Amino acid sequence: MQHDVAAFAELSAAGLHEVEAGGLKILLARDGDRVLATGARCTHKGAPLKNGTRVGNRVICPWHHANFDLATGDHSEPPGQGCLARFETAVVDGRVLVEVPEGAGEHRPEVEPSARKAGGNRIFAIVGGGAAGLACAQELVRRGFDGRIVMFSDDGETPYDRTALSKTYLAGKTSDDDLPLVGTGGLDAIGVERITERVERIDADNRTIHFAGKSGVGEGLVYDRCFAAPGSDSAPLPVRNADLPNVFTLRTHEDAKRLKSAAEAAQDIVIVGSGFIGMEAAASFAGNGKTVTVVSEETLPFASKWGDAVAGQIVGQHRAKGVTVKTNTGVAEIEEKRGHVSAVHLSSGEEVPADMVLLAVGAKPRLSIFGEAAEAAGAVDVGPDLSVDASLFAGGDVAQFPLHGRDYATRIEHWRVAEQHGRHAAGAMLGDTTPFTGIPFFWSAQYGPIHYVGHAKAYDECHIEGDLEAGSYTAFYVKDGKVIAALGRGKADVTADLHGLMLISDPTPSRSSLEAVGWDPKKLL
Secondary structure: OEEEEEEHHHOOOOOOEEEEEOOEEEEEEEEOOEEEEEEOEOOOOOOEHHHOEEEOOEEEOOOOOOEEEOOOOOEEEOOOOOEEOEOOEEEEOOEEEEEOOOOOOOEEOOOOHHHOOOOOOOEEEEEOOOHHHHHHHHHHHHOOOOOEEEEEOOOOOOOEOHHHHHHHHOOOOOOHHHOEOOOOOHHHHOOEEEEOOOEEEEEOOOOEEEEOOEOOOOOOEEOOEEEEOOOEEEOOOOOOOOOOOOEEOOOOHHHHHHHHHHHHHOOEEEEEOOOHHHHHHHHHHHHOOOEEEEEOOOOOOOHHHHHHHHHHHHHHHHHHOOOEEEOOOOEEEEEEEOOEEEEEEEOOOOEEEOOEEEEOOOEEEOOHHHOHHHHHHOOEEOOOOOEOOOOEEEOHHHEEEEOOOOOOEEEOOOHHHHHHHHHHHHHHHOOOOOOOOOOOEEEEEOOOEEEEEEOOOOOOEEEEEEEOOOOEEEEEEEEOOEEEEEEEEHHHOOHHHHHHHHHHOOOOOEHHHHHHOOOOHHHHO
């Protein structure tokens, strides 16, 4: 059925407009004399795309920077699962008419099972069942690969939203059923074979994957191409009693379930470590009325990454919410009574009562499968197309890759980057030698969103626009006259607009160009 939804003259040339038709929210975008129409809400977390950043016929979600093609509805960059539905339009007598078929929805599947081709004899292996592995498998299907896709995942779960674990899951806002990225049978539907054997090593010379305890001659899987994104484990804390039953780490869904259950009965929670996992968990627990103490070896958490001003605002907010942050100290001993932790003794001499401890002291990339050289280096070096060699590709936490527009390679532990790697690696496995040019983006949840786009290994200046004290600002990180990254919070957050600028012009736009437009990147789009 056709629906009259708007006057053509009312649609701005570069704007985004939300209308309702047939019970659906529909996004309109004028493109010359025609109008594009898609579903209006992001397939990731449901953000209203009318508030997103438009870059040509691409829209960047305002919440977590998923990208969609406005002409096709295709989901062009992560995060999230699913594409936008596309609707036919016509402009008649100055009115915009949208065709909404009976039973239509706002979204459509990421990959249609019918797109899966078969009959080929090549074997493409994927080591790692996380977001990167899923993205790789889906992209292989999307690009028409007709051979076997074999995914190795030793945790027994389908790919799930790991980012939610320390945020909404601990806070009780996300359930176990909300975590899977694809429904039951979703991988089966596109012909992905899942194997739960633990991978012990990848023999790149012989293109063979060996399984734990089965390293004899003839054992393992011989592949034609392999994408390895095994992720990380929680880094250990070498202190006595770290193995008590109410001392936890947080990396997997199972970890989160145990931690969440224990937290329901706990009151005094000590978190060792002041990185993203630790501080997100602190915000979640504090929001649930727990007494939370964070133990940090740093003078000011996040200062080494984002500078004293931004770090001070974030840590100050934690303290204002009741979290005790003890800095310049570590853990000397975990005290045990009747088989459980009762207190944490700090290297400063203080004693903090605890009926639960979360160890959040970092992540340890799973590098052993690549051999001793990778373990010693702390990463797997990959080429611009993410290749280790002609048949092996790596991505996510383990990969040190050339960063687009920079003169260095880096390893980035961002969930969205891992998904970007998975998509790109699929093309590379099929022979596309295009370099990876993805823009890094990361988000955190600490009493509200923190958005960080780009990458600043080092910077000369942190220029802040907005109201830092009120938590509404964008901090621009400048190196050699170039804006290389930005962090945004609240209404003054313009990181999505900067992300758009980085995509279309330069991954490191000049400081002078942004200063000339009052630090408003949208004016340069």
